[in-house]
Amino acid sequence: MIDENLVRSVAHLARIAIPEARVPGLAKELAHIVEYVDQLAALDVQGVAPLTHTNAGANVYREDEVAPSLPVEAVMALAPARSGNFYRVPKVIGDA
Amino acid sequence: MNTTNWETVVGLEVHVQLKTKTKMFCGCANAYGAPPNTLTCPVCTGQPGALPVANRQAFSLAMRFGHAVEATIARSTKFDRKNYFYPDLPKGYQISQSDQPITSGGHVVLESGKAINLVRAHLEEDAGKTFHESPGFSEVDLNRCGIPLLEIVSAPDLRSPEEAYEYLTRLKLLLRHLEVSDCDMEKGSLRCDVNVSVRKLGAAQFGTRCELKNLNSFKSVERAIAAEALRHIAVIESGGTIEAETRLWDDEKGETRLMRKKETSQDYRYFPDPDLPRHEIAEAWIDEVRRTMPELPEARRARYKRDFGLSDYDSGVLVQDTSISRYFEEVSAACGDPKAAANWISADLFGLMNVKNEGLLAANIPAGRLAELIGLVKSGSMNVPSARKVLGAMYGNGRDPKELMNELGLGQVSDRDGLIEIVKRALAANPKAAEDMKQGKGKAAGAIVGFVMKESKGRANPAVVNEILAELLQD
Numbered sequence: 348m349i350d351e352n353l354v355r356s357v358a359h360l361a362r363i364a365i366p367e368a369r370v371p372g373l374a375k376e377l378a379h380i381v382e383y384v385d386q387l388a389a390l391d392v393q394g395v396a397p398l399t400h401t402n403a404g405a406n407v408y409r410e411d412e413v414a415p416s417l418p419v420e421a422v423m424a425l426a427p428a429r430s431g432n433f434y435r436v437p438k439v440i441g442d443a
Numbered sequence: 444m445n446t447t448n449w450e451t452v453v454g455l456e457v458h459v460q461l462k463t464k465t466k467m468f469c470g471c472a473n474a475y476g477a478p479p480n481t482l483t484c485p486v487c488t489g490q491p492g493a494l495p496v497a498n499r500q501a502f503s504l505a506m507r508f509g510h511a512v513e514a515t516i517a518r519s520t521k522f523d524r525k526n527y528f529y530p531d532l533p534k535g536y537q538i539s540q541s542d543q544p545i546t547s548g549g550h551v552v553l554e555s556g557k558a559i560n561l562v563r564a565h566l567e568e569d570a571g572k573t574f575h576e577s578p579g580f581s582e583v584d585l586n587r588c589g590i591p592l593l594e595i596v597s598a599p600d601l602r603s604p605e606e607a608y609e610y611l612t613r614l615k616l617l618l619r620h621l622e623v624s625d626c627d628m629e630k631g632s633l634r635c636d637v638n639v640s641v642r643k644l645g646a647a648q649f650g651t652r653c654e655l656k657n658l659n660s661f662k663s664v665e666r667a668i669a670a671e672a673l674r675h676i677a678v679i680e681s682g683g684t685i686e687a688e689t690r691l692w693d694d695e696k697g698e699t700r701l702m703r704k705k706e707t708s709q710d711y712r713y714f715p716d717p718d719l720p721r722h723e724i725a726e727a728w729i730d731e732v733r734r735t736m737p738e739l740p741e742a743r744r745a746r747y748k749r750d751f752g753l754s755d756y757d758s759g760v761l762v763q764d765t766s767i768s769r770y771f772e773e774v775s776a777a778c779g780d781p782k783a784a785a786n787w788i789s790a791d792l793f794g795l796m797n798v799k800n801e802g803l804l805a806a807n808i809p810a811g812r813l814a815e816l817i818g819l820v821k822s823g824s825m826n827v828p829s830a831r832k833v834l835g836a837m838y839g840n841g842r843d844p845k846e847l848m849n850e851l852g853l854g855q856v857s858d859r860d861g862l863i864e865i866v867k868r869a870l871a872a873n874p875k876a877a878e879d880m881k882q883g884k885g886k887a888a889g890a891i892v893g894f895v896m897k898e899s900k901g902r903a904n905p906a907v908v909n910e911i912l913a914e915l916l917q918d
Binding site for chain 2: 360406422439
């Protein structure tokens with residue numbers, strides 16, 4: 348069931364700020380999408396293995412051989428903010 | 444507080460970094476201690492469009508562990524995305540395995556014979572490291588990001604802090620022996636989360652459990668479990684209820700404190716990673732890993748006791764690490780005396796290594812050299828105290844023990860003419876002891892031999908001294 352609380356919680360998980368006024372509308376829209384996909388539930392899938400990948404291949408490996416890493420300057424050039432050769436980020440203390 | 448009617452129930456989640464050359468999904472080196480952000484690439488920093496490719500050796504190592512604990516190895520498996528936001532995880536998800544772990548089941552057996560069952564072990568990638576020392580902002584190093592991890596989950600089969608400690612010790616020994624992981628907690632290559640609950644003895648249901656974090660040593664795991672179990676008992680006995688929560692261990696204060704409630708715990712929204720095709724693992728690969736397994740520590744220890752007559756202690760110490768076992772076997776083969784080799788390594792060499800807090804590599808004494816040193820003692824060229832001095836001089840440079848013995852003037856004096864003079868003086872200086880010996884009181888020899896040793900600065904060959912003494916007293 349998609350309700351307003353679920354919309355708020357999914358938005359939080361995705362770190363998307365949603366104005367409270369939009370929550371009821373989004374709940375309805377998301378519910379419609381899920382309902383649409385739910386039509387699949389009518390199919391009899393007994394004996395059909397779950398499809399986890401749409402690419403047919405399997406068993407792609409690399410050998411355990413070191414390849415050059417990027418120069419630290421090239422990496423740091425991509426960083427929005429740096430502190431020496433560290434990425435500088437807003438203060439975070441807590442757990443993942 | 445009466446704790447006798449209570450039982451502690453513990454399950455452990457252990458993360459170990461796999462001993463591969465490269466990361467789990469890219470060719471960056473799996474190395475500790477490199478300057479920040481020098482071991483990263485588009486894959487492990489999560490650049491758009493970069494594609495991960497699984498490290499074959501990481502699979503082999505995970506299977507090696509699986510064989511050792513008699514787990515079932517998956518014939519078909521995949522990777523999933525575990526989604527969460529944290530600055531040490533640039534992609535916004537960790538590649539892990541949710542419902543199809545590489546190994547399922549298995550067990551680790553404690554000294555008592557009790558088997559601790561494993562639920563599963565799965566492959567995943569490590570996150571980067573965050574530093575919080577600077578005021579106002581945090582700093583991130585992504586070198587660790589993408590290092591292969593094996594997460595080993597035990598069943599809630601542990602019943603005391605001591606059992607948890609022993610389980611960890613055995614798991615570490617096994618993983619090191621298998622060369623699957625270094626298991627060095629200080630360097631973060633082994634990390635451990637603990638689930639603790641208590642229940643009345645005989646109760647069928649488990650109590651509500653709390654997860655403990657911030658455990659930096661096996662000792663702190665043991666202490667944290669003991670403290671947490673006591674907290675649970677106190678709360679329940681005073682009429683309260685335990686809530687499912689994550690708690691941080693404070694090693695200095697010796698107590699746990701609330702970090703977060705479990706009901707607000709994360710929803711990781713796992714789904715199969717579309718960038719990584721499935722893995723169908725061939726029976727032939729599983730067999731090949733089995734065939735090339737190193738000997739397991741318990742089997743090796745039993746062999747040392749049976750074939751070499753080593754003590755419990757020596758055999759235990761020598762199987763701590765494959766490199767140590769290998770070294771011991773080389774020294775033993777070269778000197779032909781496993782017991783002497785075990786003694787010299789476990790007592791003397793380890794003693795020196797412990798003082799300097801160094802490993803075999805830094806000690807730098809080739810097995811052949813240590814065997815020569817043992818040979819010099821066995822042939823009577825040098826006594827044991829002198830040999831210890833020579834070993835100290837060999838430490839770190841691996842020089843020839845015979846050369847050092849001569850240089851340091853530590854060779855044993857077996858020269859009869861020289862020793863006869865000293866023995867005569869010893870008899871003259873200890874007339875009472877000499878008389879007692881003539882009367883057949885063997886104990887009196889101690890004083891005489893002691894005198895000779897002192898005179899010869901410990902270098903007299905005791906066997907020759909005793910011979911001379913017997914001859915002189917007969918006359």
